Amino acid sequence: MTAPVRTRDRHEAAVGLPRLLWVPAGLAFALIALPVVGLGLRTDWPRLPELLLSEAALDALRLSLLTASCSTVICIVLGGPLAVVLARGRLPGLQVLRSIVLLPLVLPPVVGGLALLYLVGRTGLVGQGLELAFGITVPFTTAAVVLAQTFVALPFLVVSLEGALRTSGQRYEAVAATLGASPALAFRRVTVPLVLPGLLSGAVLAFARCLGEFGATIAFAGSLQGTTRTLPLLVYLARESDVDAAVALSLLLVVVAVVVIAIARPRTVAS
């Protein structure tokens, strides 16, 4: 017998999929896909190059990619260890800590932006210190954009990576120990490679979330062309003055999102 293992056998009869489910499932899909189609229909295709190549648009695109990349790196560097501590640590109160980490996920981003402003702003707890000690002002700078994006995107990376760490368990680390590997070596050569897919999908989710960030950014960083005006902010602004430009920029964001999903389809979604 040479039945393929992975591909589905066309002789296999469908089991237990009620026909009624197709209706809401189709509606749900339409709700996601049709607005994008609508965007395509509304687009002024002949003027598209001109709209996308305007100085404001290019500035926003550059800024968006730069800040989203920076934020993703910070998410990995800080969120990675946090995920390991949450998944493997043995601290009392870890459960509470985990709930707090999820806060930006459920909080309206604008609220997050305001919270950041009152912490790092000129009169804020940390902001005052920074200003006095180093003469640094964070709000309404590119750094503020990165901070706002990191704030909202961090839980995506932490949750995704923590899940991967829990699923892989610690059996391989135990084996590594019996082979003479110290905890640090086992972490580097066993744990990290094993959860790399989880880390990657978490990073992709975080990057996508950074790219779409709007509320926290506008509250904490404002909207200054070239400094803090990312693509979503520009789309919102252009909507008032030049609808064609707003639609074209929206289309650009859709394309970037599709590319992100295509190069690294998040495992959590794929399986």
Added chain:
Amino acid sequence: MRRPAFTLDVSISAAPGEVLAVLGPNGAGKSTLLGVLSGLLRPDEGLVRVGEHVVTDTAAGVHVPPHRRGVGLLAQQALLFPHLTARDNIAFGPRAAGVGRREARARAEELLTGVDAAALGDRRPAQMSGGQQQRVALARALAPEPALLLLDEPLAALDVDATPAMRALLRRVVRDGKQTAVLVTHSALDALVLADRVVVLTGGRVVEDGGTRDVLARPRSAFTARIAGLDLVPGVCDVGGLRTPDGLLVSGLTDGVDVGDTAVAVFPPSAVAVYATRPDGSPRNVLPVRLAAIEPRGDVVRLRAAAPPGGPAWVDGLAADVTPAAVADLGVEPGAELWFVVKATEVAIHGQ
């Protein structure tokens, strides 16, 4: 070592180059024992020594972490690192010990050949069968040259076709290679082929300890008899046989036991004849039983006994191996009342 369900309280030792098998029913504490030896578990009280090195001593507060014990582990599941090739899996231990990349690879190559897997060096675990993975896992466990190798039911998860080859490999590499090892198993065959000595754990205690052949040929506990495939009746030695708790005499040949000593009567299921009506004549043991189960076992059929109403309780669990034709002649089903008959010359009675 106290666990929620039971307490493990044992004292075992393996001489250098010796393979010690640990047998026992589920929940006897075998895995807990290996956990303590490997350092993955901390006992409440205890002392573990590997060679000259004390690695666990609760009295002195010593607990050497697993990676500094020199204790290797091969478990049921191969657990090869999925992101590394077979060769890199094997080189992992030497690399962790600070051996150079090239030298570690050369050592891996040598071990791959040693486990008949030379062609698998570049494959990842997902591209290997269960048997191949277990071979590579054995090579990986041996690569750091552990002072003690723990084998945790290394054949239990393999399919039947792969088991004999792996068992032969373990014999060659571990037993003939004079690798000091502790083997946990459920199988009398594994113990016979692989181990020099056997301890039997039951309820967290050592109930038997001795040379593999002696322990399995002269079982003293019901569990050992069962895995050795023998019938066992406990009682007290009497003239000409064994007196059971309910006063019946099982005739047999006594072997170095004095009258009045606690003893067991042991006989192989193949020595048991089965009758539907009570037979008479000759010096034989005739035991009334109720048939509990009929189990096919290769060429023979094993009839498992339960205690009959009003009869002796100790016949429960006794087995008789008969031919399928004999079963057909008897025409019986579970629940039937039968007679198990054993010649006195087939019954060995030894001390407990």
